[in-house]
Amino acid sequence: MRTPIPITVGLILVMAVQAICYGQAPPKSKPSLEAPSAASSEQGVEHAIDLAAKGRCQEALPALKLAVSRPPAKQTAANSSGKQLEYRAAMAAAKCAMSLNQAQTAINALFILKRDFPHDPEVLYITTHYFSELAMQASQELAREAPTSYQAQELQAESFESQGRWDQAAAEYQKILDQNANVPGIHFRLGRVALSKGDSESDTQEAKKEFEQELKIDPSNAAAEFSLGEIARRTGQWNDAITHFSIAAKIDSGFAEAYLALGMSLAAAQKFADAVAPLEKYVKIVPEDPAGHYQLAIAYDRTGRKESAAKEMQLQRETAAKAPPSATTATPQ
């Protein structure tokens, strides 16, 4: 089983937004038996939007829900006003549903907005706020309903982690282990905290110990295996890194980074022929990452596959050109 990466409250928001970005549209509402004419339908929707704008959401929402449940119109010059109407209706539906605490309806409307207007700033803004509120509600409920549960302690620890309060985060995680030494995932998180604290040898050794302990409790924790591999890779212990990354990829066949790290470590150990397979797998899973194409180009080149190397290097250039700027890059104004 894949061990999830610990999720902070902030990350919950990221997950929620990504779910909207990449998720499926919600199931359609039950269609009306008799379709109204286009003109009368548009008038009805306009009326509902108007009601919503006046705060009469109870009256407006049924018609708005119906309007947003229809398939999106194909965008042409002739029906651009229809597209605008769809946007306004969905936005009104979302806002009304939020004000009436109808979470499912709000989420449905936001899904549709994200699907049909994926880059609209207002859509992104309202989505962020709504899921932030949902996350806050859920965390408050957890604290209220089960304050001594390990899940509540874990959330608290993750919150400390997100604020960089490493010692407090570690103490919270330790409390969970004090109650039950075999809760899976906690040693992994302690390992992560140790690595976050600093780059000293003692921090690294502490992290290593925690990851190893995690694997004793949960041998299927691919993230712990990966982290041990990464500790080895960062100090050039290629054979150890290869072993850990191989296990991580075996445990979780969808763990893309494990393939990349395995390929990189094999290449660093001059085992270029062995590096090809994991790197090929990685570029299939994450074709937009220049790292995979670069490493694969090197592996191809060193195994005599010059044409393939040139092709991958071209892909590296193309993907690197599209890569987002790093966190330390300035934004020209």
Place this chain on the structure above:
Amino acid sequence: MISRRRWLQLLGLSGFSSAFAAANGSAALKPFANASSLWPLDEPDSLPAFEEIPASKSGITWTHTAGLSPEMYMPETVGPGCAFLDYDNDGWMDIYLVNSGPCDFYTPPHPLRNALYRNNRDGTFTDVTVKAGVAGSAYGMGVAVGDYDGDGLPDIYLTQYPHSILYHNNGDGTFTDVTAKAGLAAPGWATSAVWFDYNNDGLLDLFVCRFVDFDKSKNIYCGYGAENKRWYCKPTVYTPMPCWLFRNNGNGTFTDVSKDVGISKSPAKAWGVVAADINNDGWMDLFVGNDTVPNFLFANRKGRFEEIGLLAGVGLSPFGLARSGMGVDAADYDQDGWLDLFVTNVDHELYSLYHNNKDETFADAAPGAGISAATKMLSGWGVKFFDYDNDGNVDILLCNGHPDLMVEQRLQNVGYRERLLLFQNTGKGWKNLSAQSGPIFSRALAGRGMAVGDFDNDGSLDVLIAQNDDAPVLLRNHAGRQNHWLGLKLVGRKANSDAIGAKVTYQAGDLLRHAWKVGGGSYLSSHDPRMVLGLGQRKKVDWVEVKWPNPSEKTERFTELPVDRYITIVEGQGGWK
């Protein structure tokens, strides 16, 4: 959900006696003074490996002025360079320091100039800049020293924005600006430069690194954070420009061959360069550190250059992205007969020690050497491979400092001023000896250029660090005096006069070593042209073999050699003095 890739990035994955006295080129040799008369061989153990010599003792009172402005023009934060050179051929290393100066974006409030300091042979220096006439004329960057006309006198190429200068050494303590006649103005923003013989005709040619397309009107506002505070831009926002290669015509003039030989096909954002024969084919190659574009490895194909950096494995980070390559150097650190490379980068990018695979490819050995971990939060500029303790193994010294004054507001654990790093080569691996090598390693510097040279002629290579907007730092090396050594001044005749590209092999008892004389290396800086062969505790050198660079094709072996002093070997004379 948050991807494990992001987790990887968070982990930091994302990610090296005698002197020619005659001005007329004749080789009038005279013995060096024995440095041991100044400083005894046996030093108390309490002396640090590197001791800072304060300006009050050295007499080097000049300081660099960057002209740091609210507009944050990029050149302000990346200089300066420095050099050890023996401009008066008295056998003692003098010092040259580069300053900023007037240009379209900067009008100094008071006159600024470079500085040439003459070595007084007693640990002090005298400012002779005005008499020498090497003050500079624009916004200075770096310096490359070489005897381009073979008259036995080192000449100075000063890189500047917006045009550079060639100072010809007149042999009487003065220099003449011969830029116009030579055709070496290199208009634009020049950074590091290196003298080397690219076409094996025995004449020193000149490679000049160029940074981005820049002038005052092209300055870009880079903002950070909610308040959009201005900071020094990462150069991704600027347009790369090709470097220059100038062929020496042998008559005091040069021809720009950048296009003819394939250099200009590769737009650069070049900071550092080293000339070294990385494939042992007898033709000098070039390794160029680029900022936010891939580093270049220009393989010299008999006078034409093929850029092979990407597939050679030295162009990009392991994650397939260009880093901020700055200082570079080359040496055969593991004595396998092939030159290895080093490049410094900025924080979170890690520096790279590229081990030569002997097939025009390289593998990054920095993680296993402990260099990756030590440099994760640092931004490196000057870097040099040299045998600081004369044990026969080349070590690495790095000077660091972040280019952005605002960095501490943006990033945790990254400083504007940063500490030096010293990695000792044990012959089996690397040891970070920074903490044990003197108080200077505890002091945060705005390090940029770094030159290596033996200013006190004790065979123990000293260090000069040029700081941005601050005073230079002169370090006396005490570690090398714990071992024996032999210093060589090589003079080419058929080969280029500075013997750039020469390979020296030597045997001292059980110690068999070789060393190449590479061109340039480090950042914006130029080094003592002499080679120091470390012998460890061995008191005798059995033999020294010099393989002169092409077109010489000569290999000469010398025996009955002294130790703990410098000698001069002139190509084809069959002896030493």
